[in-house]
Amino acid sequence: MRLALLAAAFCALAVPALAQTSRPEPGPLTIAKQGSFFIGGREVKSDTLSTLPNFDAAGTITVDQMYVRYQAPAGQTGVPITLIHGCCLTGKTWETTPDGRMGWDEYFLRQGHPVYVIDQVWRGRSATDPSTINAVRTGKKPVDQLPTVFSAGHEGAWAIFRFGHQYPQVLPGMRFPLAAQAEFWKQMVADSAANLPTPNPTVPALSELAQKIGGTVLMSHSQSGIYPFQTAALSTQGVAGIISIEPAACPDPTADLGPYKAVPILVLFGDYVDEFPRWAPRLKSCRAFAAAVSAAGGKAEVLALPEIGIKGNSHMLMQDDNSLYIADILLRWIGKNVTATR
């Protein structure tokens, strides 16, 4: 029954695989406005900012701000979309793919949507605080207080991103452009999120951004999958819709569902999920969450792409060879379900 409903909802989209990847060369793009800014941020005083003689050890820095780059198209026809990357990555996730194809940032723009791309706090162009490292280095703090910061190695990330079960084995039908994997690894950065409070300070920053925009779809991925839900729990103001792509977690179905009933929600998963012990329970718990929201009178759907005949998608499906085809599915869902509250 659920499959039949899904098939009805997305029926026009289950076309042959070949048609998923062919795209004509795009023409020029006309931008009404673009730029960048920060949201949030707090001042921190420290006496271990530096160990270099040219830069004072003592002083004030600003951290927890979130970098945002935006572009709005001439002739806007769609609701603004905010793109929120996942673990060990930055806003680069949504830009040009490792094999040089158009990213979702530009594609959504060309379909009439203003696009906001963020770097999570303490990642990319959003500052980290080095003062604990320097405090340990100068003997002012013990070694065990060093910050938790990690990088995901290619080999370990391989299964997390579902390129294959074991590095360098490749799943049959894999759509991620692994010939360009060296370019993908360059996108990965060290991750400090484990140091940060819950919710991650990116969440209140997203809330402030959504209210500043005056209505946006929050589109998150993996580690940040939960962030739009946490944002809605702070306030649904400005949250016109939620698209959570392969979230590491969905909200607890037994929690207060009030905020989630007020917002149209789509949770999207790629292929091979059931083969991976890391991923199968996540899909399952997102289904339970969506069912609970729907039962409570809200609108929450889970779409696993194989259910509508789309096979071979990795965890990094915004970079897979059929990425624009998947973008079209999301745009259709937005067009049908999201009302811009501008």
Added chain:
Amino acid sequence: MRLALLAAAFCALAVPALAQTSRPEPGPLTIAKQGSFFIGGREVKSDTLSTLPNFDAAGTITVDQMYVRYQAPAGQTGVPITLIHGCCLTGKTWETTPDGRMGWDEYFLRQGHPVYVIDQVWRGRSATDPSTINAVRTGKKPVDQLPTVFSAGHEGAWAIFRFGHQYPQVLPGMRFPLAAQAEFWKQMVADSAANLPTPNPTVPALSELAQKIGGTVLMSHSQSGIYPFQTAALSTQGVAGIISIEPAACPDPTADLGPYKAVPILVLFGDYVDEFPRWAPRLKSCRAFAAAVSAAGGKAEVLALPEIGIKGNSHMLMQDDNSLYIADILLRWIGKNVTATR
């Protein structure tokens, strides 16, 4: 005599201060092509990538790659410009100013130039390596091997950026938008450059980028001021011109000047330089370098803005209230001196 020559070279530009800041609202912008990619990068194997159970400690990561975002205008008329930020900052330097005005990235584009904005290696969207921190944390390396990473505090940065001699005193006639200083501080990030070899791996990456573009002006700032010169010393291929803004250092005038003779060079300084012991010797040594290059038959100029009647510019002159006026001076210099070698 030098002043007379400068006045002749930039004569049309010494207009009243009021005209420096008024700009009409820009219309739509048509982009022929945009996107992002990385240049360079090397693989590092480590057994201390992580201290978290969910992410393997052992594996391979990629570091030393340089993030590049580019936009090319429809109807390109100018040589490509590559924007290289300075210490403790990222490519954000060249984007929307702290008080919300257009950045040089978009302004140059609107004047017909393809624009490339980079994040230096180990900064912003260009990955750092956390493995030494985790090696110390797990007792595999001693504390004194912790990486050198620092942040510039607001108070110390105040005099470095020449907002005033002492925080929070402001120099008379200051053009930096200090009412928006809180937004500026959010641009600053921790800096790992002191860990890296000389030349910084950003330099060979700039060389590869310049050759890939097939001719670009390398426009650097402060810490990166020397990078275009170091790039030219590797190879002048692709280096169509150098604009070094307030460099921390110019090349030694007694070094081999061959590479610098082959490229048109402009070194730009703002106001108040002679009042600051950090800055005055830098301007002086850049003058000696430019004189040596010119004497050897090259084309190298130093322009200190007060010499042509432009007063009040800080070290962050690409964000000062007359930033677009200064951009026009640079574009005029490019138009006169740089031939695209495409």
